[in-house]
Amino acid sequence: MPEKKNGMIEKIKGVFKVKKPVCEDIVYQAEQVISEYIARKRNEILTKYGKKKHRLLNLLLIFFSGALLYFLYCIFK
Numbered sequence: 001m002p003e004k005k006n007g008m009i010e011k012i013k014g015v016f017k018v019k020k021p022v023c024e025d026i027v028y029q030a031e032q033v034i035s036e037y038i039a040r041k042r043n044e045i046l047t048k049y050g051k052k053k054h055r056l057l058n059l060l061l062i063f064f065s066g067a068l069l070y071f072l073y074c075i076f077k
Helices: 002-016 022-075
Strands: none
16 A cells, blocks of 8 residues: 555656756757857857968068068168
């Protein structure tokens, strides 16, 4: 008899227990996968264009330093 009572008590407790729907777990996992994918792609894009930006800045620096040297050469000639 005590086994039947314990089984009934567990069933009654199970009725009032808040259960998480399976679809929420799937939605959460999908959101995690999407956010990780977006973060990875964003980092790839930033590194790709970051390298181009550094190249452009180096070229501009060389150009302006050459122009400055030429300007100073013309002044003190």
